[in-house]
Amino acid sequence: MRPIVTRFAPSPTGHLHVGGARTALFCWAFARRLGGRFMIRIEDTDQARSSDESARGILEDLAWLGLSWDDGPVLKRTGAGGEAEAIGAGSRAVGPYFQAQRLAIYNAYIEHLVGAGLAYPAFESGAELEARRKAVVALKQTYRYQRPADIVPGVVSEARWARARAGESHVVRFVSPAGEVLVKDSVLGDVRIAAGELDDFVVRKADGFPTYHFAVVIDDELMGVTHVLRAQEHLINTPKHVALQAGLTRLIDDADASKGSTGVRFTTPVYGHLPLICNPDGSKMSKRDKAKAARKFLKDQMGKDAGLTAAAVAAKIKLDEKMVADFVAGEIDAVEVATAVAGAYGLSLPEIDVWDYRASGYLPGVVMNYLSLLGWSTGQKNADGTDVDRFELGFIAANFSVERIGKKEARFDRAKLLAFNADVLGKMPDEEFLRTWLRWLAVHEPSVHRGLVGADRAGGGKDGGAGGGSASTPFTHEQLLWLVQAVKPRAKTLADGQRAIGFALVDDGAVVFDVGAVAKVLRGASAPASKDAAPSGRTGLDVLRLAAAELRGAQSPDQSGHWKSELIEMGSLPVGPAGLPVSLPAGVSVSLPAGLPAGLPAGLDSLIAGLAQREGLAIGGVAQPLRVALCGSTVSPGLGHCLAILGPARALARVARCLKEFDG
RNA sequence: GGCCCCGUCGUCCAGCGGCUAGGACGCGACCCUUUCAAGGUUGAGACACGGGUUCGAUUCCCGUCGGGGUCACCA
Incomplete structure (x- = not known):
């Protein structure tokens, strides 16, 4: 039997959001429970939106949550206890773990597919397809890409390749199978997609990058991924992946199709689609929610105040006017605009990214505990008859099983998270609370931190002088512990602390x-x-x-x-x-x-x-x-x-x- | 709209043919109390609907209704 390998494969286009964190948690826990390996792969095939900062931030967030990976990019950081760690240092040699660095591999496999007559170049422009789609939708019919009449499955289209070789801009499409596609899902059961539902989807974009569908299938196979747990929004994509797996065989040299194929078929991993995490209103919790909230706010304000134009807003938040106009119009969902608007107008944005929860003073273990309960349960009872629902990360790793994953989408209940956090905070020993609190303050509320421990604590001597007076009364350790005692029962998050002790500051x-x-x-x-x-x-x-x-x-x-x-x-x-x-x-x-x-x-x-x-x-x-x-x-x-x-x-x-x- | 998934208290979970349908968060009341909290006790609160199957359905099947997802050269 192959060793178990799970993977979490974020695209580095922003922060890690809580849905992703839960997916990562489940993948991690599954691997840990069964003694397998947990892998991280960065899906950066969207050249326009991917960034290294984002990738780094996502890895940081995962590490903060306590999820360490066996395979994947190496993250060097300072651990909670101040020790240096390098997560991912023991990776198997199946990388690189950034898809943008694997282009040669994807191209080899695409070439292979082409040789088998299972892929062909298509020359329609984006605008052309868009127009066609609109026309079909206007007739209330379902749009599907129509396979060109000259394409015959299993036959290489020399004429088309001649055009492509001549430099004509094109994408490569996969020749979808004619029959029904069956997806076996370990959470949902069998899902059948009728013949004809799959169209000839794109596997390589005009810029030469593979699409998500193609890259995942290749990488999961080459990296030995055995189990794929991902959000239910991907369920509809799975037939594409299964179809691809059925059409592909392993190459002798992964980066060179000319060496020929081994004839070994791709294996289909075990899929499990997790129920979505939703907003209180039942819609899917998504990173676009921040943009939505900010847009609604701006529209309301502009409605009330005619003087508030996109230009005025742009000036206030120091961003490009066109960007702001597009944002308000709903053309773009840029988080930076949302964040800037929130900052400038005192609007609080919905907390959806792991970073938001870090900044709000939640504990990583509590976030993981709460998230684990969204779509999963232990099924265990305590001696007093209550459910087992408060636990640490290690407990999840020891008790996780796919059988106990639910099917129903779960609404994210901020109040419950808050209660869990308050609970753990309240039970924390004073010394530990103090350490945790000071560490949080140092990052998120440096001025309060200074007020508590003095300005020159963290090295650098006494040269910070500018502030002078007010920071001059650091508390003794004994007093800090009393401060903690005052704060603990009044704080649901670490950020609540300052409020309770404002009098002392x-x-x-x-x-x-x-x-x-x-x-x-x-x-x-x-x-x-x-x-x-x-x-x-x-x-x-x-x-x-x-x-x-x-x-x-x-x-x-x-x-x-x-x-x-x-x-x-x-x-x-x-x-x-x-x-x-x-x-x-x-x-x-x-x-x-x-x-x-x-x-x-x-x-x-x-x-x-x-x-x-x-x-x-x-x-x-x-x-x-x-x-x-x-x-x-x-x-x-x-x-x-x-x-x-x-x-x-x-x-x-x-x-x-x-x-x-x-x-x- | 097509396709797909889902349907137990307000919310998250338990239940896997026979239960006073259990827990957690939230909510109410009471107690404690130098304020605010915290804490303690306690209460209200759900099987969407209609057909089957069965001696018996929350549980199995079908339909209705409702919710969600997805229909890109984004992932």
Whole structure:
């Protein structure tokens, strides 16, 4: 038996999108499960649209997702742990893995096909065919290329080749078989395409490049691909591939047809067509969706504002006017226009590329987990009766099977992905979260990264100077962990983190006090009293003064700029109903989670609770005014964390400023 | 329009002739609570329709309807 080989064969015409990522995942998992090889091939036969940057980006995305390939282009990169890796370095010698470098091979096989009378040059121009197609469609009939009357299957058309050799521009078409074509599909079952449905499709374009259909068939055969898993949109192409395989035999020399054929027929790989991934509205999720969204936005805006012309838009987004006009007219779907429009007008584009999810702060493992569930399931149950649906990449590799691939198209549910991501983030140990978060911030939010760890961390010395002041207060590792604790339950993605800790990133003198919060909490009616106490009759500002004194007293007496250490011990005690620590019976102790410098946030919370109790106030009566003074609003992480993160100096400075601003 | 594929809660999956049709996300309620989150408990919610086959259909067959894909010198 031949060793199992699967392949993922993207065309480098943009980013890797989630549908492609799932296809790659399934191919990878299938190969891993069965001990086969997973291969990457770059299908760059579209000269106009392919680019090396795109190919590189797609490989990067695959690597980020954790999919490594055994065969294919070599990608040198730095792994998640900072180590250098070279994916694809152990490839079999069946390359090159870029189709544009395999032209000699395709030509040899085309020549071979021609010699067998199974391919012929055709001279119609694109415009000519287009006109014919339009005419047929106008009559509501199905357009198919009509085989020229002089073509006889199995007979070489010398007259046509004479024209071609004379330099006349031409394509090469395949002489399609007359009978029914059967496609055996491991997901869908048998699919039959009736005789006559296949027309003589093009196998070599006028520019000398093979078409997709031809190149795939040749490469899959020559590269030993045994199993092809691809999206269902390709199902309709498969008869073409099967027909080609039936007409082709292996050459003695793959790059030279004149050496003759071995007579060995091409093998048809096992096909499996995956259900499509769709938008919430049920349409196919495609890279063109970004263009669609941007176009709709522009049209709406132009409809509202007559002054907004293509020229005006072009000027604003700094792109060619004609390009913008074509874009709006729907002539082109250029992503760069869509992206530029989104950037300039604050429009958010649908997230469809793997890169989009990277930038939004999703974890690669979660993306893979979620994607695997689109069209596949484990069929396994947990002990508690729930489905097995949360797992890592390795689990997919160990459990994948084609039998469990579904047939129905799946709609992409952003909310569910988000929930999965939040779940994993929430369960991540603090240290790991911190590493992951900082790594993400360094790439996607460098200024926040600088605000957290300082500007000169990543080498290069202190020369970055321009920004000066605001980046001057990097946090200690301990404070960073408290930041993480504040962020974790509030972040569904890594990008959510900054929002939760915005208060800590802003300079003490720049805290913006929310008008509504000030009115309600600081100046409003009396601060809420504790349950059995009489109404306090004191405003939030009154309470804030008390709190300020309390905080002053909580500073470390050694002037070290820390909170006093007793708070840490206080924070290690169990908390009673009033929010205050309960003293432990002799001999009993509580153990804190290992390695956590915790205690302090809890101790600070207790400090607030203690103040509230002494003053006959509800905890909120103290907490809310303090929260506004510290963070500017009534929404923030737990107060203990806020105080711990800021430290006494910053906290007191903020309270003082607030008092100065609103008191009297 | 031709051809092809598909059809279980709003969404994603489980079910492979007999089940109180299960789980996840979302949604509702309640609890917890110093704000926002998080967490806990709990509830509502589906076999598209019509014919067969069968003692018995969500499950098998046919049709209808509905959804999607595809009809290029793009892949």
